[in-house]
Amino acid sequence: MYRIGIDVGGTNTDAIILDEHNQLIHSVKSPTTLDIKTGIVTSLRKVLQEAKVDKTKITHAMLGTTQCTNAIVERKKLAKVGVIRLGFPATASVPPYTAWPQDMVEQLTGNYALVQGGYEYDGQVLGEIDEQEINDLLEKWRDKVETIAVIGVFSSIKNDQELKVRDLIWEAYGENYTVSCSSLIGSVGLIERENATILNSALCHVIEATTTGFANALEAEGIKDVEVYLCQNDGTLMSIEYAKQFPIFTIACGPTNSIRGASYLANIKDTMVIDVGGTTSDIGVLQDGFPRESSVAVEIGDIRTNFRMPDIISVGLGGGSIVRVEGGKITVGPDSVGYKIGEEALVFGGNTMTATDIAVRLGLADVGDKSLVSHIDEGFAKQVQSVISSIIANAIDKMKTSSGDVQIVLVGGGNVIIPAEIPGVADIVKVENGGVANAIGASISQISGQYEQIYIYSRQPREESLKDAEEKAVKQAVIAGAEPTTIKLVEVEEIPLAYHPENATRLRVKVVGKMS
Amino acid sequence: MRYLDQQAIEYIAVGAAFLGTGGGGDPYIGKLMALSAIEKNGPVKLYSVDEIEDEDFFIPSAMMGAPSVLVEKFPKGDEFVKVFQKLAKYLGREKISGTFPMEAGGVNSMIPIVVAAQLNLPLIDCDGMGRAFPELQMVTFNLDGISAAPIAITDEKGNIGIFETIDNKWTERLARTATVEMGASALVSLYSTTGAQIKKSGVHHIVTLSEQIGEIISAKNRDAKDKLEQLLSLTSGYELFQGKITDVIRETKGGFNFGKMNLEGIEMSKDEQMKVYFQNENLLAEKNGQVVAMTPDLICLVDYETLLPVTTESLKYGKRVRVIGLPAHPKWRTEMGIKTVGPRYFGYDYDYAPIEKLISKAVASHV
Known part of the structure; x- marks a missing residue:
């Protein structure tokens, strides 16, 4: 029994195969294409060819994709x-x-x-x-x-x-x-x-094309009779039918998959995850394995919305971040050499000093030609590292909810630039296979249901209200494809309403269950 | 006289939300109403208090009820004018020379702009609080014995009521009951006044101050520290604390949001604690167990980096804020002012002390 997970990122489209124990069998990367679809097909074909698994034993296929986000931002196919x-x-x-x-x-x-x-x-x-x-x-x-x-x-x-x-x-x-x-x-x-x-x-046309395209791609590779799912941004999955009704919930599923995949690989459910890319680092907090939700209005394509989004912050720091000295002050990022790191970074024979060059100089990473950075003064390199450390420490502090030191899980291609000592961090867990954490996150997702209503506790006591909301959330989860016996309550939020003479409270609950 | 255009409205909404000290509602919906009103009717004239005649007659316009209801069920658009004209007719006044806000706050700074635009009336640069407070009698006009009644109240359905009351607390009680029945959100016109009364009893210059505050906060490409310095010097304010919200406890009693938040110090306030108590608006701030600011002085929470005002409803664990204290308008610092809106009125067992004194005491004990 196998599962296929595909994640479409800004740079790469990753595909992985997991067995029934969620063990990684194989993973591949191919560049994300402009039409997205071609990249998905390429990665899918590659992972199947290389892994050589019995296609009839593939039972589930999950896709985390940016097509809906792109359609809104680019105002296309709407x-x-x-x-x-x-x-x-x-x-x-x-x-x-x-x-x-x-x-x-x-x-x-x-x-x-x-x-x-x-x-x-x-x-x-x-x-x-x-x-x-x-x-x-x-x-x-x-x-x-x-x-x-x-x-x-x-x-x-x-x-x-x-x-x-x-x-x-x-x-x-x-x-x-x-x-x-x-x-x-x-x-x-x-x-x-x-x-x-x-x-x-x-987004109704976009999601139709996305789901049909994915189903066709699977069929073309000889994968039949599989359960097909799309990833939502809260770390859970939706069936094709559900996705067609709610395409907007796919927005921002990428960072969510990445931090969830990292926590799964590290086997830690409550933690902070830092995904260090080439240009930016995404920082998110997982509570019981799910990302914390953002509480502020979110703008998508310059339009103010309030549907749930993961609370993830992005800082301009990554493996390709440019290191500069201006007026005696060292800066790192927010600009980056990006995907050109293989040409422009010093260790690869380029002319731009990047965060990766500093990591190599200090012996934290072994990429490129380290002799090309041996001229960098060690004291200077350490100063750069302390700038990086304070950028990360500041970002971590924004995401913390208590003053204690936190544990962080570190993933992403640029993770070598992160120093071992960061103020406010108790310990750093680096994960293996971190490079495809997002595709793994896509494959291990569960199914959720959510319900929100204003209850008046003086008329319907709190316990009863909670029960009512939970039942309605469970119903949502079952519609989305969850196995009823595995559903559990994961989140309760209560906000009392001002000026109301009785105890009116906005109550929101969320439940999660395994795929049926 | 000058005109308020779209840009001015954007600034006023932000600045008034700052002076709303956590209450007064989310400025977003109020701003959208005001912007669509001026788009339809053209910019609004703003008169300073010196430009109005003593014998002219003015009626403020305001929204009463729960900000959390307003974000879901907002007005039809013609109620403001209806309630305003109803009160004018009831008072037998043929000529109304302008309108003005009752309080500074995200929503109530915007409603009078809608009325002014729709009726082509001037807006007067004053209000009755210089901040936001939760009840109708908490108005500087009340301190000078001006009656809130007769009050006209309406909803989007078209119901209109007029109350004649024996005192301003009764106006609050009856209007509050009607508001709840009308769907927890209603529009009111009350505290009708003459130009002379505005000059004597209003908080002057508040629309312009809101606009100036909003302009500072909204400035792009400027350092938070820089903007803050300018903001504090404009408002004679103090930065009381830099911290992160670690806990918010809320309780609803008698139609109000009571609550308390705990803040843990960051940066300038590292290793210090603050507690802020609120009833819709922020009312009392304690630093390391010592009171550093109390009502009627203003306790404003702003986002640590953007300096955008933080309303009580959007308080959330982990949010990084700056706590800013401003001295209240001198009218609130009188005996009658303290009796009406001082710490004891809200159930806090403290004698009022002005923020300037509390700050210098805190500094002295620190040395």
Whole structure:
């Protein structure tokens, strides 16, 4: 029994094969291509040829990809979206697409309608939906839009109106029509949730091409009857069917896979992970093996959203970071020689002093020709190293939640530049096979479910509310493809609402289970 | 007189959120409302207090309720004007010469701009707090005996209520109940005043101050330290602490968010601790067990690097912040001011001491 994991990164597309005990059988890298697809096919073919495993024994294939992110950033292949906001007359002062970049609105055609509907903060009806109004709108939009985003005021408390509108759309346009309901995508905060829902809708063609392309690539290599999954940015997987509904959750799955893969290789579940690349280092925190979630509004392609994203910070420090002395002060990065390190770094015969050259000079790394850096003064090299140390120490401190020294797990091609002693770090664990940590992260992912609602504890006691939320989250996880018996609660967040006379609390829970 | 354009509004939103001392809501939605109002109606005129006539009549406009509701259910857009005109009609005033904010805060600094744009009225450069406070009677006009009532209150559905009350605390009680029924978010017009009353009882220059603060904070390509120095000199403020939030404890009682956060010192404050107590707004700061700032003086949390204001709702473990203390407007430092918004009103067992004194005491004990 084998699993294939593929991760599309900015530079390389990695492919790996794991056995049923999650032992690494083989790994390959090939350059990421402009169309992404060719890189996936190349890596897949290469790993299968080199590993020579019995293809009929491959049971699962997982893909972590940047196609959705790229489509938004590059404004390519996006669908024509119709936006239906339920809540009129409330919310009319800020219509959909306010503060969006104009080129993006043009791509999506900017069609929207504010219609009756929505709920109050306590679940009372703000407005009933008017079926006639919706049906008239759908008649008007027929052939004008390709997908619809439905956003209801306080739909995170009650979403039956959003689902009802989805049914009406399916009645009018057929059940294969893609509809994104905001309650299933973002959290409280209408504008941000609406933006995330619109983006999710806009990605419907991209995700279709991605999933079909991956399935076809597998089939072309003779891999049949496998379970195919896409990676989400919270370190869990989604089935193809689920991914088609929620393409936006693939955004930023790469860094998540990388830090999760590293923690798996190091066999440590609660830790901080530093993935040192050629230009930047990503730092993330794992709690019970999952990345901490970011709490701030996240901008994607200059659009403010609030769907969950991993809390990962990036600093401009990597193996190719350029070392300079300006006015007696040593700087390292944030610019880098990047993928040209093999030509430009001193140890490879180039003319630019990089962080890697310093590591070689100090005997921490053995790459290139070390005689080419022997002229660097040892004292100077040590000073550079202490600059690197303080950049990393500062970044680590930002991610810490308590003052104690932390343990870090170090991965990534540039990890040789990181000194052994860093203030605030108790110990550093370096992992083997760290180079393909992201593909490993993709392959070991689990399946999650999440639920968020405002509960009024004086009416529904806390224990009962928690149970209710957990049950709803479990339902989500099962839909996404989790085995019910393995599902466990991994996260609870409670935020009380200001000015509410009763104990109103926004409650969010997350559960995780193994693939069924 | 000068005009407030899009750039000015962007700055005011940031600066007012800073003066909101953690309360007053997320400036994002308020800003979007104000920006779409001026896009439709053109820039808003801002009058300084010296430019208004004593006998002219003015009505402030504000939003009441939970900021966390506003981010989900925001107004239709015409309620501001409706409630404003309803109160003017009720008062039998044919001519209203302008509007102004009740408090500095992310949302309530923006609502009067929407009203001013929609009605083509001037905005007056003053407010009733110089910061944000949680209750309607916590207004400098109240200190001078000006009645908040009659108050007009409305929701996006079209319900409108008018209250005549026996005192400003009752205005708070009745308006609060109506607000909850209206969906925890309502629009109010109250504290209608004459030009003379604004001159005597308002906190002047606050819109411009917010704008200046916002401009400093928003400056790109400038060092945080540099910007901070300028900010402190503009506001006569003190940097009280540099730290990381290590714990946030919240509790909801009687319709308010009570809470406490613990901060652990970093950089300048290494090995020191701070506790900040809040009720929607930050009210009391203790450093190493010693009070260093208390209400009505302002306790503002800003992001360590960007200096962007941090609202109470977005407090989160691990966030790195600077704690800044500013002296309150002199009207708050009077006996009546302290009685209305001093530490004891909020249930903290301290006699009010101005931040300047607490700072010099802390410095002295350090030496």
